[in-house]
Amino acid sequence: MTKIITNASKLFFKSMFLLLIALFSAQSAMAALKVRIKDITHFSGLIDNPVVGYGLVVGLAGTGDSNRAKQTVQSVANMLKAFNINVPVDDLNTRNVAAVMLTASLSPYAYEGDKIDVQVSSLGDARSLVGGTLLIAPMKAADNQTYVIAQGAVSVGGYKYDMFGNVVQKNHPTVGLVSNGGIVEKTLDNHLLGIKDGALQLVLNRADFTTASRIADKINSNFGIEIAKARSPAVISIIAPTGNNLIDFISIIERLNITPDDQPVVVVNERTGTIVTGGDVVLDSVSISQGDLQINIQTDYSASQPWLVRQTGDDVKTVVLPHTKIHASEDNASLVSLQSGATIADLISALAKVKASTRDVISVLEALKRSGALHAELIVQ
Incomplete structure (x- = not known):
């Protein structure tokens, strides 16, 4: 009798344990359906801005541009003139120099003195940028104003060596990175608030009518007043209550959880x-x-x-x-x-x-x- 009761107890506790696991899994699944507003939206006006520039990478071990790359030869001549050195273009040998294009993304939160990574890409016929150093070069945005000054050692993460037709190559040696090589000289002028009505514009990363409506309802119910309105499937307009700190107000909105209604793909x-x-x-x-x-x-x-087997006519x-x-x-x-x-x-x-x-x-x-x-x-x- 005792043995039967013991087995029944074990079966009961095992069933309860499995039930608790199932309930916990169901609750976890329900919780996983909710995401932060911060994860599926961004505020209008705060965007990264691309900057681009032209420069020279020097110190290459004979893997730079050949004299056929006229832009490199001319750039070297112009650089030497800045140091009061005049050398005829025809007398220059640029195998240790490579002309490069510089690209970077300037964060909307970047301020003067901040350092950013700069990508370096060969513009001429250089075989490798391994061991090179980027000389000081300005980087401009679409408004043709200089926002970043770049300079530093180029990290390639690969190599290419060839001799007598034999080539050994790893990765892509004509594109490299100057880590923290760009110094921000000018801050971008970003406008977080809307120009017309002074409202925040919350933009969905993936436009959806239902999700936009749910976000507006969630914000209004959290603050208890009608401050958010879905203007389109991609934009929710939010008017910050007077007397609130704007940073704290945005932080509260970003931490709110909703269930998005994206179309399955x-x-x-x-x-x-x-x-x-x-x-x-x-x-x-x-x-x-x-x-x-x-x-x-x-x-x-x-x-x-x-x-081969019998006599035939001429037409056979x-x-x-x-x-x-x-x-x-x-x-x-x-x-x-x-x-x-x-x-x-x-x-x-x-x-x-x-x-x-x-x-x-x-x-x-x-x-x-x-x-x-x-x-x-x-x-x-």
């Missing part, structure tokens, strides 16, 4: 056979028949040479005769049936059981989309 790359899908993509009831038809065509050639010649054999075979079609509400993972698992290839799965997804059984946006790359 299935991304298919036919070149690589890659399929990426979210877990919320569902299918209608569907039956899929997948078969395999193989056709084998084989042709053999033989020569008819009648003059050797003829090559083809003999073609055609064989067709078709395997029995594999049938896959899925109930309404099945996910893409269920579909792929079922197709894998009938040994369907990735290409077959992609063709099935395209057919499901055309039939209306796939309730998601299908993006074929």
Whole structure:
């Protein structure tokens, strides 16, 4: 009797343990559906700005631009003139110098004196930028004003050496990085507040009517007053209450959690056979028949040479005769049936059981989309 009670107790506690795990998993799944407003939006006016420049990388071990790169030769001559050194262009050898383009992204929060990374890309016919040093070069934005001054050692992370037609190369040696090589000289003029009504413009990273409405409702319910209004599926206009610190006000909004209502997407790359899908993509009831038809065509050639066996006339010649054999075979079609509400993972698992290839799965997804059984946006790359 005691043994029976003990076994029943163990079974009870085991069942309760599994139930608690299931409840915890369900709660975790519900929590995972909510995201911070900060993760799916950004405020208008605060954007990164690209800056670009032209410069020279010196100190290369004979891997720089040749004299055919006229811009490099002219740039070296102009640089030497700045130091009161006049050398004819025809007398310059630039194999240790490379002309480069400089690119960087200037953060809206960058201030004078901040340092940023600068990417260096060869402009001429240099073979490698390994060991080079970027000379001081201005970097400008679209308004043609200088915002960054760049200079420093170039880090490539690769190499290329060649001798007598033999080449050893690692990675891409004509593009490098000057870490913290750009010094911000001028701050960008960013406007966080709207120009017309003085309101904050909260922009969704992925436009959606329902998500925009939910964000506006969440902000209004949190502050208890109507301060947010969805102007479009991508923009929510927010008027900050008077007397509030703007930074604290924005921080509160960014930490609010909502459930976005984005349309499910299935991304298919036919070149690589890659399929990426979210877990919320569902299918209608569907039956899929997948078969395999193989056709084998084989042709053999033989020569008819009648003059070897008997006397023939002048018009009788050797003829090559083809003999073609055609064989067709078709395997029995594999049938896959899925109930309404099945996910893409269920579909792929079922197709894998009938040994369907990735290409077959992609063709099935395209057919499901055309039939209306796939309730998601299908993006074929």
